[in-house]
Amino acid sequence: MKLLQIIGARPQFIKYYPLQMALERYGDGIRDILVHTGQHYDYEMSEVFFDQLGIKKPDYHLEVGSATHGVQTARIIEKVEGVIQKERPDYVVVYGDTNSTLGGALAAAKLHIPVIHIESGLRSYNKKMPEEINRVLTDHISTILFCPTKTACRNLKKEGFKNQILNGNLIPLDFELQSNQITSDNSVIINCGDIMYDAMLLSLKKADELSTILTNLTLKPKTYNLITFHRAENTDDREKLKMLINFVLKHSEHKIIFPVHPRTKKIIKENNIKLPDKIITTEPLNYFDTLLLLKNADKLFTDSGGMQKEAYWLKIPTVTLREETEWVETVQSGWNILYRDYKGTHNPKRQSFHFGDGKAGERIIKIVRQLYERQ
Ligand code: UD1
Numbered sequence: 001m002k003l004l005q006i007i008g009a010r011p012q013f014i015k016y017y018p019l020q021m022a023l024e025r026y027g028d029g030i031r032d033i034l035v036h037t038g039q040h041y042d043y044e045m046s047e048v049f050f051d052q053l054g055i056k057k058p059d060y061h062l063e064v065g066s067a068t069h070g071v072q073t074a075r076i077i078e079k080v081e082g083v084i085q086k087e088r089p090d091y092v093v094v095y096g097d098t099n100s101t102l103g104g105a106l107a108a109a110k111l112h113i114p115v116i117h118i119e120s121g122l123r124s125y126n127k128k129m130p131e132e133i134n135r136v137l138t139d140h141i142s143t144i145l146f147c148p149t150k151t152a153c154r155n156l157k158k159e160g161f162k163n164q165i166l167n168g169n170l171i172p173l174d175f176e177l178q179s180n181q182i183t184s185d186n187s188v189i190i191n192c193g194d195i196m197y198d199a200m201l202l203s204l205k206k207a208d209e210l211s212t213i214l215t216n217l218t219l220k221p222k223t224y225n226l227i228t229f230h231r232a233e234n235t236d237d238r239e240k241l242k243m244l245i246n247f248v249l250k251h252s253e254h255k256i257i258f259p260v261h262p263r264t265k266k267i268i269k270e271n272n273i274k275l276p277d278k279i280i281t282t283e284p285l286n287y288f289d290t291l292l293l294l295k296n297a298d299k300l301f302t303d304s305g306g307m308q309k310e311a312y313w314l315k316i317p318t319v320t321l322r323e324e325t326e327w328v329e330t331v332q333s334g335w336n337i338l339y340r341d342y343k344g345t346h347n348p349k350r351q352s353f354h355f356g357d358g359k360a361g362e363r364i365i366k367i368v369r370q371l372y373e374r375q
Contacts, residue, residue: 001030001372004089004108006080008037008064008100011196011306013049014287015095015118018198020055022361030369032056033087037076037100038063042262044284052286053203069099069130076103084111090372091116094138095195097131101138109141116368118195118360120145121152122305122326128233131305143187144371146364148194148355151328156189164189170356171363177370192363193356196306200291200313201358207288207295214296217257217280221296225252227279229303229321230261238271244321247339248301249278251319256301257293259285301339308336309355317346329353 007016016034023032036058040046049055062079064072076099084092084107092108093116094101105115120139124132139145139156147153153168163186165171170191182188214221227248235241241264248256258275259282260268268275275281285293291310294300300311303321308330311318318336330336334348 001091001369002033002087002089003030003091003093003368004033004035004084004087004113005093006035006037006100006104007058007095008039008062008076009096009098010040010045010049010284012095012098012100013046013053013055014199014306015195017049017053017055018195018202018361019093019118019364021198021202022365026362026365026369030365033060033083033089034058035060035062035080035083035104037080037103038065039072039076039098039100041065042284044286045262048286052288073099073103076100077107080104080107081111084108084113089113091143091368093118094142095119097122097135097138099130099134102134105138105141114143115141116144116146116364117142118146118364119148121147121149121154121156121189123155124322124324124326126324130232144367145187145189146192146195146360146367147189148191148196148360149329149353150191153189153191161187161189163187166191170354171367173359173362173366175363175367177367177374179374182371182374190363190367191356192367193354193358193360194309195360195364196309197313197355198358198360199287200310203287203291204295207291211288211292213285213289213293217282219257219293219296222298224254224297225256225299225301226293226297227256227258227301228261228307229301230264231303231322232263234303234321235264235267238267238273241267241271242273244339245273245275245279247321248319249276251301251342251344252278252299254298255280257282257297259283259290259293312336312351313355315348315351317348329355 064075094104150168256279300318312330
């Protein structure tokens with residue numbers, strides 16, 4: 001069996017890592033062809049994750065680089081199409097909601113190669129977010145939709161997907177697909193748990209051992225807050241950007257560590273926005289440094305999807321700098337509060353929502369193998 005996996009942006013390198021580990025254990029006979037679109041290209045945004053997590057060198061690097069959404073997505077479609085035509089894979093795997101996800105999925109679906117979407121079913125119901133467009137479209141042209149949570153499965157059901165395994169509950173590790181549950185023209189929804197939870201569990205110990213970020217920044221646990229933001233809707237409007245920075249300053253009794261995404265950095269510079277001394281900026285951080293910094297923070301302010309969940313798993317109170325979130329469970333539990341609703345305190349409840357058991361990668365590989373063997 002030949003899998004062609006497409007990654008290109010920072011969170012996708014992290015999501016691919018547990019899949020690579022699962023392939024090593026359960027992927028006997030599966031050929032894994034890795035394609036890096038080149039959507040992210042700075043060392044801190046890309047290569048560092050390959051080095052740190054031991055991700056294999058991509059078989060293809062498409063070097064699409066930065067551009068407008070139309071141009072970037074078009075370049076991805078064109079170049080991925082070429083790779084698919086050459087390799088003729090059995091399945092194409094895409095992750096999350098970036099332009100690399102949509103471009104890869106479109107190229108595959110038009111060539112009649114079944115698309116496997118990992119992190120399927122998330123919705124913000126805000127079509128102004130490029131990510132929302134990417135994920136809705138990708139889901140609707142995918143054959144296997146691997147969801148991280150029951151909520152994600154439910155969202156897909158609302159959009160007309162009927163073929164849902166075990167009512168959207170996490171499938172057991174030894175789950176066997178029945179042949180009537182797989183048909184070539186009927187997509188299937190499977191809750192396999194959250195692959196980012198796998199990645200975090202695989203990495204926490206190494207982060208503790210290897211990261212020196214607290215010493216480098218002379219930080220003591222729980223004496224600082226962490227802030228990250230990069231979403232177009234927060235950075236492209238100068239007034240909103242300033243408002244959010246002032247919001248964080250107002251609600252932070254500690255100093256604030258701010259690893260700055262390149263797009264945010266560019267906009268801060270272009271608009272000559274001065275940050276007060278209380279905010280300590282750094283370059284974008286590698287995965288282990290991010291986990292360690294997050295684990296020891298007093299509070300997180302973020303517009304990142306992944307970090308909202310990582311903070312929840314690590315029990316770090318979070319304020320999300322967005323109007324809505326796809327990760328509604330983190331808000332319902334009180335650990336995460338949307339900034340407009342934040343009154344200065346958290347009142348977190350016992351964590352009753354789960355995002356799987358850290359074995360999403362294993363489930364994905366086992367299901368894909370069954371699908372291949374039974375078709
Ligand atoms: C993309 C994803 C977003 C994800 C994020 C993770 C889309 C639509 N968005 O957003 O869902 O949360 O990745 O980081 O796909 N840049 C650099 N160096 C790089 C990469 C980007 O300088 O290595 C700068 C460029 O100016 C570029 C801008 O950042 O134009 C935005 O990059 P892009 O990949 O288009 O989107 P992200 O904001 O990173």
